[in-house]
Amino acid sequence: MQIDAGEFSHWLDDFVTTMKGKGQxxxxxxxxxxxCTSSKFILIRPNDIGAREVIPxxxxxxxxxxxxGYxxxxxxxxxxCPMFKHGQCSIYMERPETCRQYDCRVMAATQANTEVESTIIQQRIKTWEFRYQENDSQLKANAVLKAMTFIKQHELLFPMNYLPSMESQRAALAIRIHSLFLQPRNTWPSVSEFIKNIVSQYPTS
Structure with a gap:
């Protein structure tokens, strides 16, 4: 059974806002x-004040x-997760930013490799179905896929340690940089210059 993932352009805009720490x-x-149940390490950031108050x-x-601080x-x-109790998150309202940003629809949107994910997450990713009723939804979806493909094809040209090692994190990066891929390919600079633009506009730290 497929699950409605939402209108693509709406989901994408909301997720990018969340990645910037401005959304919930x-x-x-x-x-x-x-x-919560797939043997994942959870990054607790310095600004996760609420989470730090409730996590032992x-x-x-x-x-x-x-x-x-990280x-x-x-x-x-x-x-x-040790905060997962009685079948649910016991600190949901104070959950860290990492948890707020985790959205496996990212893997579906980027067609990322899910082989390292747990079976339950793999199954969930397969069930997501986006809607493309608005004019810019398909355009943005194509840009996301182009970004993910670019990362895969040119990963050796990126500065050392810029690209994350995990596929899910690379998928999130593709979402971050997708706006650069909204323009036609023939308007891009050289690959090396394009990578410089990505790194300068979207630093990882």
Whole structure:
């Protein structure tokens, strides 16, 4: 059974806003708890004040390779987030930005490789079905796919450590940079110059 993922252009605009830390995230998860039960480390940012107030300090540890103040929260022996209790998130209203931004529709929109995701998340991704009723929805969807394809084809040309290693994070990056791919290909600069534009306009830190 397919699940309505929303009008593509509306979803995309909302998700980009959430990525900028200005939105709350609005994912129609229903009864799916895949991201809470799939052995995922949760990044806790310095600005996650509410989350830090309710997450026990002994569950957090420094995030390798990131500046001071960035921490990770692991998972229990079942692969569940320690804040996942009685079948639901126990800190939902105070959940960290990482959780607010997690939206597996990103994987569907970018046609990302999902083989490293849990079975429940893979199944959920397959069920999403976007609507393309508005004029700019298909245009933006094509731009997202072009961005993801560009990343895959030219990953070796990007500066070291710019591209994330995880497919889901690369998919999120493709969403971030998609607006650069709304213009026809023949208007782009050279590949190397285009990559410089991406890196300068969309820094990762």
């Amino acid at each position: 995230g609005n994912v129609p998860c229903g009864d799916c708890t895949g991201c 300090h002994d569950l957090l540890f420094s995030a390798p390779g990131l500046p001071a 921490q990770l929260m692991g998972y229990d022996e079942q692969g569940h």
